[in-house]
Amino acid sequence: MRYRSTRGDARPRDFSDILLAGLAEDGGLYMPESWPQFTPDQWRELRTLPYPDLAARVIAPFAEGSIDLSTLTRLCREAYAGFSHPAIAPLCEVEDGLFAMELFHGPTLAFKDMAMQLLGRLFEHVLSERNQSVTIVGATSGDTGSAAIEAFRGRDRLSVAILHPKGRTSDVQRRQMTTVTNDNILNIALEGTFDDCQDMVKAMFADQPFRDEIHLSAVNSINWARIAAQIPYYVRAALTFGAPDRPVSFAVPTGNFGNVLAAWAASRMGLPVKKLCVGSNRNDILTRFLLSNDMSMRAVEPSLSPSMDIQVSSNFERLLFELLDRDSAACARTMTEFRQTGRMDVPHKAWVHAGETFSGKTLSDEETRIEMARLYRESGYLADPHSAIGLAAGRQYQEQGVPMIVAATAHPAKFPDAVVAATGHHPALPPHLADLHERPERFDVLPNDLATVEAAVRKHVRRG
Numbered sequence: 001m002r003y004r005s006t007r008g009d010a011r012p013r014d015f016s017d018i019l020l021a022g023l024a025e026d027g028g029l030y031m032p033e034s035w036p037q038f039t040p041d042q043w044r045e046l047r048t049l050p051y052p053d054l055a056a057r058v059i060a061p062f063a064e065g066s067i068d069l070s071t072l073t074r075l076c077r078e079a080y081a082g083f084s085h086p087a088i089a090p091l092c093e094v095e096d097g098l099f100a101m102e103l104f105h106g107p108t109l110a111f112k113d114m115a116m117q118l119l120g121r122l123f124e125h126v127l128s129e130r131n132q133s134v135t136i137v138g139a140t141s142g143d144t145g146s147a148a149i150e151a152f153r154g155r156d157r158l159s160v161a162i163l164h165p166k167g168r169t170s171d172v173q174r175r176q177m178t179t180v181t182n183d184n185i186l187n188i189a190l191e192g193t194f195d196d197c198q199d200m201v202k203a204m205f206a207d208q209p210f211r212d213e214i215h216l217s218a219v220n221s222i223n224w225a226r227i228a229a230q231i232p233y234y235v236r237a238a239l240t241f242g243a244p245d246r247p248v249s250f251a252v253p254t255g256n257f258g259n260v261l262a263a264w265a266a267s268r269m270g271l272p273v274k275k276l277c278v279g280s281n282r283n284d285i286l287t288r289f290l291l292s293n294d295m296s297m298r299a300v301e302p303s304l305s306p307s308m309d310i311q312v313s314s315n316f317e318r319l320l321f322e323l324l325d326r327d328s329a330a331c332a333r334t335m336t337e338f339r340q341t342g343r344m345d346v347p348h349k350a351w352v353h354a355g356e357t358f359s360g361k362t363l364s365d366e367e368t369r370i371e372m373a374r375l376y377r378e379s380g381y382l383a384d385p386h387s388a389i390g391l392a393a394g395r396q397y398q399e400q401g402v403p404m405i406v407a408a409t410a411h412p413a414k415f416p417d418a419v420v421a422a423t424g425h426h427p428a429l430p431p432h433l434a435d436l437h438e439r440p441e442r443f444d445v446l447p448n449d450l451a452t453v454e455a456a457v458r459k460h461v462r463r464g
């Protein structure tokens with residue numbers, strides 16, 4: 001499979017190239033040149049496979065020409081071997097026809113493990129084949145960072161620096177990152193928001209000499225490999241409910257737009273998906289867009305669901321590219337204008353087209369608390385604030401006879417304060433994290449300044 005940038009850099013790149021590159025050199029995001037297609041019979045063949053084997057088969061067309069199926073299968077089997085649930089992503093009926101797809105049974109208790117455990121192995125495989133090293137710089141609002149650190153710690157040929165917004169993650173999320181002692185990991189608490197962290201990463205990519213000097217790479221969902229590795233759980237869930245012979249809908253609590261984009265990618269590959277419902281907190285730029293074509297940036301505000309405290313959702317650019325019929329010049333122009341003016345003008349026709357599949361719902365913190373309390377009281381289901389937003393969005397758009405599958409993106413124990421306040425129940429951390437609050441922390445607090453952050457990353461790479 002060949003890849004091209006949403007902004008026009010048409011140099012042919014294969015899967016291994018874009019895995020290591022992360023972001024395209026023109027600042028755009030890589031997209032596959034075409035969508036792999038599965039026939040109804042090919043989908044049906046996947047029904048009986050264990051999750052890792054299914055994942056390998058779904059990802060294989062994206063990696064064609066770079067990584068063969070047997071290698072992918074081995075890496076997927078290794079990646080999911082440490083998950084605490086035999087189904088990997090179990091489905092739980094919360095209400096009639098409303099299902100939680102629990103994506104938090106990996107080591108760091110969030111959906112990020114589903115892709116990151118595989119990415120750690122993919123990077124190691126490709127780097128050793130090419131005899132190369134890279135430096136991964138990532139931005140996190142809490143979960144990507146912990147999952148990346150867990151997946152990449154102690155691995156040869158890889159230095160990792162993770163930027164989180166100081167004071168804006170939960171204590172559990174921060175400690176999962178800052179208590180890891182491996183030398184190849186650097187934690188930076190940036191004085192700013194998640195958007196500042198993400199902009200900082202993109203600024204480092206735009207600094208070509210720095211990018212080349214440290215062999216910069218990314219594991220945020222700007223990296224297409226992250227999206228590819230998030231498609232299989234949508235496929236598994238849909239097949240469980242009768243696809244390809246019956247459509248399903250998904251609801252996804254959304255921030256950077258990566259997770260819901262993976263569900264949309266599955267539909268582009270031929271999976272029958274009726275609706276994709278985006279759930280937001282008060283940082284509701286995406287739902288404002290979906291409901292009224294208002295894509296205007298506001299200041300990021302802290303909420304009960306901190307992992308979704310995002311205004312600039314990186315992966316929206318991939319959807320935009322498709323909505324603009326893959327016109328990369330128009331896409332580049334729209335993105336540049338958005339960054340200059342804080343407003344994105346999406347053509348009416350493209351917006352209507354998006355609305356045929358996507359819909360949105362915003363929940364305030366109070367509504368999120370009420371939803372968490374209701375779920376616990378009426379169904380005995382303990383949801384973290386992000387998953388609760390997804391469940392509320394899913395319920396709003398449920399249709400008779402169409403299963404509504406909601407991405408439950410984090411374990412409630414990652415957000416104990418919010419869960420206790422809403423339900424009175426204290427969710428315990430699993431045994432491997434039981435002493436998390438006693439472990440010493442290690443992180444650097446840095447100002448939101450490119451030169452300062454680059455110097456810290458450079459020093460970290462040299463020390464490693």
Ligand SMILES: Cc1ncc(COP(=O)(O)O)c(C=O)c1O
Pocket residue numbers: 110111142143144221253254255256257258259260307308386387409410
């Ligand atoms: C728990 C949780 N839920 C939802 C999201 C939003 O997912 P995405 O950024 O892929 O839209 C995130 C962050 O990515 C998260 O950590």
Ligand SMILES: N[C@@H](CCOP(=O)(O)O)C(=O)O
Pocket residue numbers: 139140141142143144145219220221222255256258307308314
């Ligand atoms: N919510 C995320 C933000 C980064 O998202 P990503 O999917 O682009 O890595 C987080 O928890 O860090």
